[in-house]
Amino acid sequence: MNLLVDGGRHREALLALEDGTALRGRSVGAEGETFGEIVFNTSMVGYQEIVSDPSYAGQIVTFTYPQLGNYGVNEKDMQADALHLKGFVCHDACYTPSNWQSVVSLPDFLASRGVVGIEGVDTRAVTLAIREGGAMRAAISTTDLDPKSLVRRVRESPHIEEHNYVADVSCKEPHVVRPKGEVHHRVVAVDCGEKTGIVRRMAEVGIEVTVVPWDTPAEKIIAMEPDGVFFSNGPGDPDTVPTVPETVRAILGKLPVFGICLGNQMITLAAGARVEKLPYGHHGGNEPVMNLLTGKVEITAQNHNYGPVFSTFGPLVPELSGGLTEHPESLLTWSRMHVAPVAMNERYGRIRLTHVNLNDGTPEGIQFLDLPAFSMQYHPEAKPGPNDSAYMFESFSRLMDGREDYLAIDVREGRRF
Structure with missing residues (x-):
């Protein structure tokens, strides 16, 4: 099932957590699937610095602020040459940024760097699940849209403690x-x-x-x-x-x-x-x-x-x-x-x-x-x-x-x- 958003065609995506939580949304960024430890970030601005922070290697980042990308992405705010986070979760991604320094939209930036993401989910529910269950394994997929299947695969995926990032x-x-x-x-x-x-x-x-x-x-x-x-x-x-x-x-x-x-x-x-x-x-x-x-x-x-x-x-x-x-x-x-x-x-x-x-x-x-x-x-x-x-x-x-x-x-x- 394809969903039409902001004049662009985006595939349906599924977010699954180790505790059994599964939320449907829209793909933002690259298509495919990714597995990692899910955390939430409470910053109201600075999404570019966050997604380019190497400390997020191995992690899927959920943003509690409702809209991400309204001022786009520029060159000077990068914190590393490559993006190392495993995935991106937000409520609403902006595809038409407005800022004199912006050179690309956040969704296009994520797609160009191969980062799989999801929007259109209730990030409040995701945050509460993490607060109650702790940082846990999770996955985002545009290919496996069966909640039972994706949750099972999340539970079979490696823990972040098993790899030297x-x-x-x-x-x-x-x-x-x-x-x-x-x-x-x-x-x-x-x-x-x-x-x-x-x-x-x-x-x-x-x-x-x-x-x-x-x-x-x-x-x-x-x-x-x-x-x-x-x-x-x-x-x-x-x-x-x-x-x-x-x-x-x-x-x-x-x-x-x-x-x-x-x-x-x-x-x-x-x-x-x-x-x-x-x-x-x-x-x-x-x-x-x-x-x-x-x-x-x-x-x-x-x-x-x-x-x-x-x-x-x-x-x-x-x-x-x-x-x-x-x-x-x-x-x-x-x-x-x-x-x-x-x-x-x-x-x-x-x-x-x-x-x-x-x-x-x-x-x-x-x-x-x-x-x-x-x-x-x-x-x-x-x-x-x-x-x-x-x-x-x-x-x-x-x-x-x-x-x-x-x-x-x-x-x-x-x-x-």
């Missing part, structure tokens, strides 16, 4: 990104699925970045004599890339280290702490996070299904943790106390919790107190999203300068107007 999205050869002005520091960035917006933001604060593949040995990185090392965001389960925590472990204490998202998880694993899979993750540009060092709240952009468990870094240091001797059940305790607690880690000494998510109390940032390293779980480059956390790139520069107060920056200092 970092190896798929990382660069194959090193390359250098230079600032337009004076170079203040030189950094090696380990590409686990790095968004281009992150490298550009580092360049804006005078950092020359040499981007290297995810499996570059620590000895080779150290031999490049950088001022610091950055571990990037990326897709999938951190346990599928065990070599990266080993690289982190070999560098910690020798050079300043900074990590974002998957990089934060890699630093966590390097410290011997545990990373857990969240029920449905954080995907969107409106997550409130408190900086426990300043008491200020930042609205952040996030994209991850995994995160650190702060209590597994080690026991609390009471005199640095508001007098508490045991880890509280909820990290929101620290936001109420306005205390940045410190755990004593067996490998690296004191590690401080610096940021907490105010929605669910998950840890969002850590700082090593006995060696130069810090990381956060969210995306300070804000591609897309608010700029409240952009100061983190200046923090990295200050860390390489040897400043002890590198993280205590008021969010207003890092905002761009």
Whole structure:
């Protein structure tokens, strides 16, 4: 059955979830079928940055905002050269965008990149299914329109934890990104699925970045004599890339280290702490996070299904943790106390919790107190999203300068107007 939409002929499509949910809609993008882990994103704008984010490798992205594509797609907002997401789900896709920068419509863009998508479904129902059942396997198909058949095939499909998606999205050869002005520091960035917006933001604060593949040995990185090392965001389960925590472990204490998202998880694993899979993750540009060092709240952009468990870094240091001797059940305790607690880690000494998510109390940032390293779980480059956390790139520069107060920056200092 073909459906006529906006003057174009689009095949019927079917979305099936592991829990048995099946929704009919219209094909948007490429025809065919795709399987992956389904998540939802709550951003109201920035769909191009989202679909081009390598961190979505292996995932089917459902957008909660009702219409996608009204301002089209341009060249400058791409976060990677290729699209790595498995599929695209929205309520209504715009085929006639209106924006002076637009060069192609979103549906045509997806089709040209081979991304299978579906529109015309109740994305509220999809989101509720994910919130209640957690991130789960799913499929979109224009060829198998039998709900029982597609649900069965979804349940037989691989889990995201069975594949190393970092190896798929990382660069194959090193390359250098230079600032337009004076170079203040030189950094090696380990590409686990790095968004281009992150490298550009580092360049804006005078950092020359040499981007290297995810499996570059620590000895080779150290031999490049950088001022610091950055571990990037990326897709999938951190346990599928065990070599990266080993690289982190070999560098910690020798050079300043900074990590974002998957990089934060890699630093966590390097410290011997545990990373857990969240029920449905954080995907969107409106997550409130408190900086426990300043008491200020930042609205952040996030994209991850995994995160650190702060209590597994080690026991609390009471005199640095508001007098508490045991880890509280909820990290929101620290936001109420306005205390940045410190755990004593067996490998690296004191590690401080610096940021907490105010929605669910998950840890969002850590700082090593006995060696130069810090990381956060969210995306300070804000591609897309608010700029409240952009100061983190200046923090990295200050860390390489040897400043002890590198993280205590008021969010207003890092905002761009």
